[in-house]
Amino acid sequence: MTQTEPGGIVPVNDNGPIDPAAKARFDELVFAVASALGRQIAREEFEQRLNRSANDNNIL
Template sequence: MTDENRISNAGPNSPANDNKPSSNIQSALPDPVMKARTDALILILARMLGRQIAREEFERRLGQIANDNAPPRGARPEQEE
């Protein structure tokens, strides 16, 4: 399944706490369109961060691969007799 085929579960969710909003604070009703857009943007950001981390890890590991063709560090070239 690719990321483009995923379905966002942007439906109404209950808050993590059980506090009731006080009467003197006006709270805006949640906008499902804005929540869906925010969820989509968060997924895009997470994908971008994941790809950047993967690139950095790949480059780090690429530098650790042994190269059998290169002489070891500190080794002197052999002289032919």
């Protein structure tokens, strides 16, 4: 349900009341996804650096 602000304007982002439990679950999910992505990026970077150092003799 949207609430009209003074002047008759309805905010676009007015989604009504937020359930604190749902917000907490969503925040936890976002953190888990971000952590997984960070670990994947770190693994890929580590692998690239490992391969790069193994081939140092080919670099001029």
